[in-house]
Amino acid sequence: MKVFKKIIAWAMLSIVLQVSGLYVLNNFVFKHTSEFESKPMEVVKKDTTKDIKATITNTAKDVNISYNGKYLVYKENENLFIQDSKDGTSTQVKTEKGGTILYCDWLQDREILVIAEKIEKDGKSKIQIVTYDAKNSSEKIVKEICTYQENMIVKKITASVFTNVFYVDIDKGGLKNIVYRIDINFDMKEVTLKSYILGNLQVIPHVDRLIYEDKVNSRFFVTNPNKQLVFNSNKKLTLLGIDRNDVIYMGELNGDKITSITYGKVEEDTSTWKKVTLDSVVNANDLYFSNKSEILINDNLKGSVKNLTTGTELVYEGKLIQIKEDFIAIKDSQGKLTYKNLKEK
Numbered sequence: 001m002k003v004f005k006k007i008i009a010w011a012m013l014s015i016v017l018q019v020s021g022l023y024v025l026n027n028f029v030f031k032h033t034s035e036f037e038s039k040p041m042e043v044v045k046k047d048t049t050k051d052i053k054a055t056i057t058n059t060a061k062d063v064n065i066s067y068n069g070k071y072l073v074y075k076e077n078e079n080l081f082i083q084d085s086k087d088g089t090s091t092q093v094k095t096e097k098g099g100t101i102l103y104c105d106w107l108q109d110r111e112i113l114v115i116a117e118k119i120e121k122d123g124k125s126k127i128q129i130v131t132y133d134a135k136n137s138s139e140k141i142v143k144e145i146c147t148y149q150e151n152m153i154v155k156k157i158t159a160s161v162f163t164n165v166f167y168v169d170i171d172k173g174g175l176k177n178i179v180y181r182i183d184i185n186f187d188m189k190e191v192t193l194k195s196y197i198l199g200n201l202q203v204i205p206h207v208d209r210l211i212y213e214d215k216v217n218s219r220f221f222v223t224n225p226n227k228q229l230v231f232n233s234n235k236k237l238t239l240l241g242i243d244r245n246d247v248i249y250m251g252e253l254n255g256d257k258i259t260s261i262t263y264g265k266v267e268e269d270t271s272t273w274k275k276v277t278l279d280s281v282v283n284a285n286d287l288y289f290s291n292k293s294e295i296l297i298n299d300n301l302k303g304s305v306k307n308l309t310t311g312t313e314l315v316y317e318g319k320l321i322q323i324k325e326d327f328i329a330i331k332d333s334q335g336k337l338t339y340k341n342l343k344e345k
Contacts, residue, residue: 049327049339053088056321056335065322065329067109069339071134072329080104082113082134085337095119095130096139102127103154108161108205108244111135116145116154116168127154129168129182142166143182149173158203158210165208167191169201179210194221194228200239204246204266211248211266213239220250222266231262231270243289257281261295276308288323296323296342305342316340 048069056063060074065085072083073093080093080101093101099117107114113132118125125148131140145168153171164184171177177198179191191210199213210223218236220229231237233252240249240258246265250273251258259281264273276295286298294309298320305320305328306313318330318338327339 049341052085052337052339054083054085054337055088056331056337058335063321064104064106065324066106066111066134067325068111069324069327069329070111072337073104073106073113073134085339091137093132093137095132097121097128099128102152103157104132105157107131107159110161114142114157114159114166116157118148124148127152127170129157129166143186143188145180145188146170146178156201158201160203160205160208162206163203163208165203167201167203167210169198179212181210183208191223194226195219202239202242204242204248205244206246209266211239211242229266229270231273233262235259237262238284240284240287241289243293244291245293247289247293249287249289249295251284251287254281256283258284258287261287263293263295291325298323307342314340314342 054072056074057076060076063072063074065072069085072085074081074083081090082093083090093113095101095115095117097117097119099119101115101117103116104113106112111134113134115130115132116127117130119128126144127146127148128144129142131142149172151173154168155171155177156169157166159166166182168180168182169177170180179193179198179201180188181191182188193212195212195214196217197215199215201210201212203210208224211220211229213220220237220239221227222229231250236253238251238253240251240261242248247263248266249261249263252260252262258278260275260277262273262275264270278297282297286300288296290296294307296305296307298305300320303317304313304315305323314328316328316330318332321329321331321337327341330338330340332338
């Protein structure tokens with residue numbers, strides 16, 4: 001019994017000594033070495049507008065700049081080229097099948113092109129969709145779409161990088177359009193539309209819903225579920241675009257010019273959408289809708305880009321090529337490309 005009590009006493013003493021030791025170490029020895037203040041890291045955004053060495057020839061067509069300005073793609077002599085804006089080198093885009101490129105566009109916020117090409121397979125002409133990485137010239141096949149027929153035109157490919165869905169609009173001629181939907185599993189189906197003649201169409205980024213325009217009747221529909229968007233306007237409207245926040249922008253037309261912009265989300269009643277009337281009519285391609293849901297407008301005559309939401313204005317010299325998220329791209333009389341930061345005053 002005495003032995004048992006001694007064991008308990010020694011065990012208790014050991015625990016007391018360990019606790020006391022840890023207390024001393026924690027509060028005196030390591031007091032200034034173990035405690036630290038956690039500060040949030042500041043994200044330094046790299047200025048991509050500096051040291052641009054790209055040039056655009058007078059024969060270059062359909063110039064399209066990547067979201068960060070690193071690359072630009074253009075057509076010349078019916079061939080497609082990618083130019084590195086930092087060193088000015090151009091490379092012809094050649095797909096693995098060596099097909100004829102019918103359509104290309106940049107995926108949102110990616111240095112990747114989505115391309116529709118006509119290829120020869122099993123003795124027949126086919127249309128297939130591929131993605132093409134500008135950084136390493138690598139290609140990935142998305143889907144073979146259909147058999148190519150004479151005078152077929154791939155009018156548009158609208159894709160979401162958030163839901164990994166593609167919608168491909170193909171004009172078969174004779175006012176006949178077919179729209180194919182390709183999902184994340186590369187399953188494909190034809191989309192049933194309520195339009196007589198299809199106008200613009202665009203996928204809503206964060207939900208797998210397509211908004212499209214019946215060009216003849218100036219009506220607008222969305223899919224999944226199907227419904228018509230009705231606007232209280234006696235003027236003809238057109239679908240201008242959708243920004244990254246799923247905000248839809250509709251333009252009121254005077255001829256082929258835009259006089260006002262109505263915008264909102266598909267789940268909202270269109271009567272509550274906001275409207276801005278423009279000071280003067282503009283071309284649709286002079287408008288840009290930012291990731292912050294701001295409306296930017298180019299004035300070619302004045303040589304300026306104005307943010308209608310914030311009121312800021314950026315003056316430039318030369319010919320505007322494109323408005324991007326953080327900068328504008330301008331070409332001078334010699335074809336030299338420069339970027340101007342939209343935050344400049």
